[in-house]
Amino acid sequence: MTRTKLGKLMIGTAILVFVFLLPLIISNIYWLHVFILIALMILVTASMRAIYRTGEVSLGTAGFMLLGGYSAALFSIRLGLSPWLTMLLGGLFTAVVAAALAYPFFRIKGVYFVITTLLTGFVFLYIAGYLTDLTGGWPGLHFFDLSPEPIKIGSLTLDFSNKTNIPYYYFALIFVCISLFILYRMEHSRIGLVWKSIRENDALAKSLGVNIMAQKIFIFVVACFFTGLAGAVYAFHVHALSPTTTPANIFHFNTSVYCLLYMVVGGVDSFYGPLIGTALFMLVTELTRSLDLYRPLLYGGILILIVFFMPKGLIGLRQYIPEWRKKLSGRSKKKPGEKSVSTQ
Amino acid sequence: MGVTLSGQDVIQTIINGLCMGGMYILIGMGLTIILSIMNILQFAHGEVYMLGAFTVYFLCVLHGVNLYLAVLVSMFTTAIIGLLIERILLRPLKGVFMSYVCVTTGLSLIMQTAVLLSFTKGTKQLPSLWKGPLDVYGVFISKERIVAIVIALFLTLGLYIFLKQTKYGLAMTASAQNREGALMQGINPNVMSAMAMAIGSGLAAVGGALGGSIFNLDPYMGGLAFLKGITLIVIGGLGSIPGTVVGGLILGIAESVLALFFGSQMGIILPLILVIAFLVFRPKGLFGHD
Numbered sequence: 001m002t003r004t005k006l007g008k009l010m011i012g013t014a015i016l017v018f019v020f021l022l023p024l025i026i027s028n029i030y031w032l033h034v035f036i037l038i039a040l041m042i043l044v045t046a047s048m049r050a051i052y053r054t055g056e057v058s059l060g061t062a063g064f065m066l067l068g069g070y071s072a073a074l075f076s077i078r079l080g081l082s083p084w085l086t087m088l089l090g091g092l093f094t095a096v097v098a099a100a101l102a103y104p105f106f107r108i109k110g111v112y113f114v115i116t117t118l119l120t121g122f123v124f125l126y127i128a129g130y131l132t133d134l135t136g137g138w139p140g141l142h143f144f145d146l147s148p149e150p151i152k153i154g155s156l157t158l159d160f161s162n163k164t165n166i167p168y169y170y171f172a173l174i175f176v177c178i179s180l181f182i183l184y185r186m187e188h189s190r191i192g193l194v195w196k197s198i199r200e201n202d203a204l205a206k207s208l209g210v211n212i213m214a215q216k217i218f219i220f221v222v223a224c225f226f227t228g229l230a231g232a233v234y235a236f237h238v239h240a241l242s243p244t245t246t247p248a249n250i251f252h253f254n255t256s257v258y259c260l261l262y263m264v265v266g267g268v269d270s271f272y273g274p275l276i277g278t279a280l281f282m283l284v285t286e287l288t289r290s291l292d293l294y295r296p297l298l299y300g301g302i303l304i305l306i307v308f309f310m311p312k313g314l315i316g317l318r319q320y321i322p323e324w325r326k327k328l329s330g331r332s333k334k335k336p337g338e339k340s341v342s343t344q
Numbered sequence: 345m346g347v348t349l350s351g352q353d354v355i356q357t358i359i360n361g362l363c364m365g366g367m368y369i370l371i372g373m374g375l376t377i378i379l380s381i382m383n384i385l386q387f388a389h390g391e392v393y394m395l396g397a398f399t400v401y402f403l404c405v406l407h408g409v410n411l412y413l414a415v416l417v418s419m420f421t422t423a424i425i426g427l428l429i430e431r432i433l434l435r436p437l438k439g440v441f442m443s444y445v446c447v448t449t450g451l452s453l454i455m456q457t458a459v460l461l462s463f464t465k466g467t468k469q470l471p472s473l474w475k476g477p478l479d480v481y482g483v484f485i486s487k488e489r490i491v492a493i494v495i496a497l498f499l500t501l502g503l504y505i506f507l508k509q510t511k512y513g514l515a516m517t518a519s520a521q522n523r524e525g526a527l528m529q530g531i532n533p534n535v536m537s538a539m540a541m542a543i544g545s546g547l548a549a550v551g552g553a554l555g556g557s558i559f560n561l562d563p564y565m566g567g568l569a570f571l572k573g574i575t576l577i578v579i580g581g582l583g584s585i586p587g588t589v590v591g592g593l594i595l596g597i598a599e600s601v602l603a604l605f606f607g608s609q610m611g612i613i614l615p616l617i618l619v620i621a622f623l624v625f626r627p628k629g630l631f632g633h634d
Binding site: 115122296 | 379383384385433436437440441442443445446447449450451452453454456457458460461564567571574575578582609610612613616617619620623624625
């Protein structure tokens with residue numbers, strides 16, 4: 001094991017231990033809610049990045065979250081199934097819908113793919129509002145008494161309702177860790193290399209016998225499955241879903257844009273980019289709640305600055321600092337009369 | 345259905361549809377020009393539209409400038425803003441797809457919030473373009489909608505003539521058809537991009553002014569407008585001007601007819617589904633070329 005690998009492993013373990021011990025330090029119910037959200041959004045952003053690995057940007061993320069959340073909640077409410085089961089069903093349902101849509105969607109590329117996924121997200125939102133009999137319509141869906149059943153381990157009873165949020169935090173954490181591990185393994189296996197080859201040069205990949213369409217559909221379905229699962233876990237955490245078209249709603253299109261932002265800020269090229277971006281950004285967001293109104297302004301500004309000055313995102317910071325230092329020192333050394341050479 | 349239709353309803357629905365269609369055309373025209381020349385989707389185009397409406401509000405309601413003059417001023421200032429966006433934000437990106445998506449979405453967030461913070465809360469509306477109904481053989485039509493339709497028609501026709509008859513317009517068309525080929529003829533793609541952004545933004549601003557005189561103004565109005573814009577450029581075929589016009593009219597009338605029968609929600613959903621179907625099964629649209 002090389003030194004950098006060992007260092008990475010140690011950092012990873014340290015973070016994991018820290019996250020698992022977090023409720024001991026901060027047991028405030030609100031903050032735990034925030035941490036649960038961060039964990040779920042990390043998964044959602046990582047799924048979005050998985051789709052981006054094939055070179056397409058999907059902005060339907062919020063819509064697929066809604067699909068997972070609503071379907072899980074409705075399976076529980078209408079059919080009386082256990083939330084543990086329906087969360088999985090929610091994810092599967094999302095995957096099935098994604099599979100049905102994937103083939104026609106991937107016949108188009110680039111901007112048109114963005115448009116299609118964006119519109120799909122909107123359609124899901126409007127349909128959730130329109131099917132009043134099924135989904136409760138615009139007022140939303142409330143199921144405050146419906147929580148995953150408690151689990152008994154010896155004398156310890158884990159209660160997953162909203163009393164403390166601690167058991168739910170651990171559940172969300174374990175769920176997200178497992179999902180991220182699966183995504184990570186996929187990316188770092190042979191199949192991940194195939195995806196990379198598609199993004200780099202799809203014609204060449206095709207000539208080497210890669211079935212591009214099948215690969216794209218597969219990755220889209222997997223990503224939507226995890227997005228839907230995250231939506232379902234979210235649903236049984238907040239116990240209230242709404243199809244309103246205000247940006248405050250988590251299922252609104254803005255969430256997709258925010259995921260894009262987290263992904264780009266963290267760095268698209270690395271698996272850890274979205275993790276860092278989401279965690280950092282959402283924490284900063286929480287700490288600056290008083291600036292609520294200005295937040296989109298801040299977000300937009302950061303997004304643009306990142307694109308211009310750090311195209312590799314925060315994960316590439318280590319490369320950028322020496323570059324910037326060089327630039328700065330180069331500039332200060334220039335004499336005032338000297339003309340700068342712009343072609344560098 | 346349980347809906348009994350009178351002549352009044354039918355005419356009004358059609359006029360409403362035409363009026364909405366005219367507004368959509370103004371938005372979609374900008375989007376389609378920008379898309380075909382710069383090959384990017386301007387995610388902040390809805391916000392440009394919103395900005396146009398708010399400029400008119402600022403001039404006309406807050407400072408008492410004549411409405412039509414205010415619309416004209418708004419058109420030019422917004423065109424200049426479009427120019428600045430192209431020069432400062434979009435030109436340095438050099439064709440990286442992801443960067444365009446990020447920068448324009450970031451820009452739309454910034455513009456929304458900036459407008460939200462610079463105006464007081466509460467419902468805002470622009471004064472009517474022309475007050476009162478028009479009596480056509482016993483059928484009442486609101487005059488402002490007629491004016492909106494006429495303005496939209498006028499601008500579209502103007503754009504069409506510009507693109508087909510003038511030197512710069514032809515250069516733009518050429519650049520849209522084949523960027524490299526146009527470059528070899530001495531057409532500077534950067535100038536064409538700047539012109540596309542300026543014209544597109546100016547048209548969107550007028551669309552915003554028309555929309556603002558019919559609906560209320562709010563900083564998030566651009567989102568829905570943007571959605572309509574992409575809907576109709578997809579229906580009409582990306583980059584085609586006649587297609588955009590026909591797409592806009594179809595969308596506007598379809599929406600108001602659907603709203604009449606199924607309620608306004610369905611009037612929003614069905615066109616979206618239609619567009620997804622179009623994109624997937626006939627990506628070139630009705631009048632599309634590549």
